[in-house]
Amino acid sequence: MRPRLSALSALLALALLGGLAVGVPANAAPGQPRPTVGQDQPADPGDAIARASRLLTSRALPANRHFDLTMTLRDVFMSRDRLGFFDSVRADVLLARPTDGYQDPGGDGYHGRSAEICGKRLCVHYALHGDDAPRRMRWVHRTLRVMASVWDFEIDQFGMRRPPSDGTRGGDGRFDVYLADLGNRGLFGYCTPEARVPHERFSASGYCVLDNDFSPSQYGAPARSSLRVTAAHEFFHAIQFGYDFREDPWLLESTATWMEDQYADGSNDNRRYLKYGSVRRPGVSLDTFSNTRYTQYGNWAFWEYLSERYGRGIVRDVWQRADARGAAADDYSVQALRQVLAHRGGLAQTLASYAAANLDPARHYEEGTHWPGARLAGTLRLAGTARVVRTLQVDHLAAENLRIVPGAGAAARHSLLTVDVDGPDRREAPAVSVEVRRPGGRTVRRTVALDRHGRGSTVVAFGTARTSSVVVTAVNASTRYRCHRMTSFACGGKPLDQNRGFRVTATVGRP
Structure with missing residues (x-):
């Protein structure tokens, strides 16, 4: 369980996040074992901390771009066992919940009192005062309804395993969602792993943060639409962290972006990324991940190709192969994909058919008339x-x-x-x-x-x-x-x- 920061530690962390301490080494703990499969630890833990700090504290990021704070915070979480003292303090600040107040000075901590409304499986927390406070209570209730609907879709209907319980963090074991003013930082929302599941090395509980109003003036889309696609995407990350938080980032992001279209089919927000992925750019590797080029978001189309031919359960099958809990296979992403496709023509022929389909998407996809064709x-x-x-x-x-x-x-x-x-x-x-x-x-x-x-x-x-x-x-x-x-x-x-x-x-x- 992550220790709570003292007031002195919080002030120290503020100074570190603000750049007052420069060149602090990220010392790895001696003898720390490496994962045997899956995405390895980031080469420089301090780099993930610096990126997360920049994304959380910036006020100049354009809201029409998707900045990958979830994967950055995931990298911070993965690096914690390798950090020295000062970077450990910075990591605790970045992973703190908004309700930790002064103990979460990384950019989204509530200043003042907060409240929550809860359903059977979820709680939505919100600030009562300040920039993070939602303007209307009906938005808080709407967020709870949408999150409950996303839970029903992704867990009860789609068949994914529910996120691990966080114990008493956030008040009780229900999944926690926090509202904060993220639009002026170019962020839609994010989720972060927070604590490892007991007796499981690579499964973690977590929480999510979503914007407090999804104002069309900031996001360029109807507020309800932005809420629905963001909730579907980010909650799927929370589910993924329960399977294997180290999993390869292209798989984490491409399947979460695919999930947007499954839950909120009419929103079509993820079409904006097709020009970056393998539909438009077939020469870019399917397992590419980049913090600036968005290929992993555009590659949701690969899962759409598979699901339109074999049913959407094929995505669940890949995640079950990638599951690190218990006696599961614990394949890394491409291993899992290859195994699932072994009795469906094989990976090579699937990729050839996929590439050929992308020459004329209108003929091969349900909504392909709106897609770009392959270069x-x-x-x-x-x-x-x-x-x-x-x-x-x-x-x-x-x-x-x-x-x-x-x-x-x-x-x-x-x-x-x-x-x-x-x-x-x-x-x-x-x-x-x-x-x-x-x-x-x-x-x-x-x-x-x-x-x-x-x-x-x-x-x-x-x-x-x-x-x-x-x-x-x-x-x-x-x-x-x-x-x-x-x-x-x-x-x-x-x-x-x-x-x-x-x-x-x-x-x-x-x-």
Whole structure:
């Protein structure tokens, strides 16, 4: 249980957060064991503390961007066993609840009295005075109703395990949500793990903080909509922390963003991130996490692709494989995904189908008419009898698309296009597909069979009368890592098969 800070410690923490103590070393506790699977400890615990402090205290962050305070506070929590004295004080301040008052001077502590309203499973706490106080009590009641609805959806309907009890923190064992003025810091809300579950190394209870009114002037959207998507997203993080708070951040964020659309389907707030993820940018690895580029938010579309084909329970299945509690499998993210897809065609073919679907989302997703399409690595225009060679460089868990179109001089009929591929060998899990689009919009997709050396070939009808375009999609589905290398990829690892080449030879001829 986190010790409460004394008034002197709180004043010291204020000074440290304000930058009065510079260069304090983040000393790791000697002999502290590393996790054996999952996301490794942050390389520099002090960096997570500095980021969290900046996000909590800033008054100049634009509200139309999603700043990842939840993952930053998660990193602070993960680092606590490695911190020296001064950084431990700073961490306690950052992880303190708003109702800790002067013991939570990190930016969201209530100044003065607070109150709460509770339901059967949740309590919503709010300040009675100051900037954090909600303007109308009906907003407090609305927040409780929405959180209760989110609980029903994510736990009772979707089948996830309820967050671990926090004991008497916040008053009793019910889950706690706090309202605070977050909009002027560009924050919608956040959740943080707070205390490890007894006898479990990697399961933690926590609490959430949401904005106290979601004013449209700050968030650019109706207040109810912002509340619904934020509540669905952040509460799913609290659930995740009960499974494994060390889990890879791309999995934590992409599935939480996917959950927004499952609970608040009409809000469509998460569409704003599609241009950053693998729908629009297929060459970016699926397990990428960045504090500035938002790829992990855009990759909610991958879970949408899976759930529309196999049912949304597939996301729950992955989290059950990633569960660290008891005798669970405790796979890290990509291991869990690979296991769940093993009997559904496998990860490589799934990624190839996903990449091909993103060429024309309107055809392949329920709401795809509102989605951007995938970028192309290039376009080849072939006419007559021609032969062109192009090499696609593809990172792990990513794809590249090469389009081939008949030129003006291409024979209207009787031409054939031969596509020869020379890619990585089988252990690096390459996959290649070809999509042929006919005049009028009909498409035909086929998989290119690759031998153990990554070589394969296919022949398709070509010419302006029979073919509008041919797109070759090359996928690097490698899941080979050297884990615990302090990266933001799966298992905190270094991917072993980056930037692999697929040599594509396109030849036009007559039969």
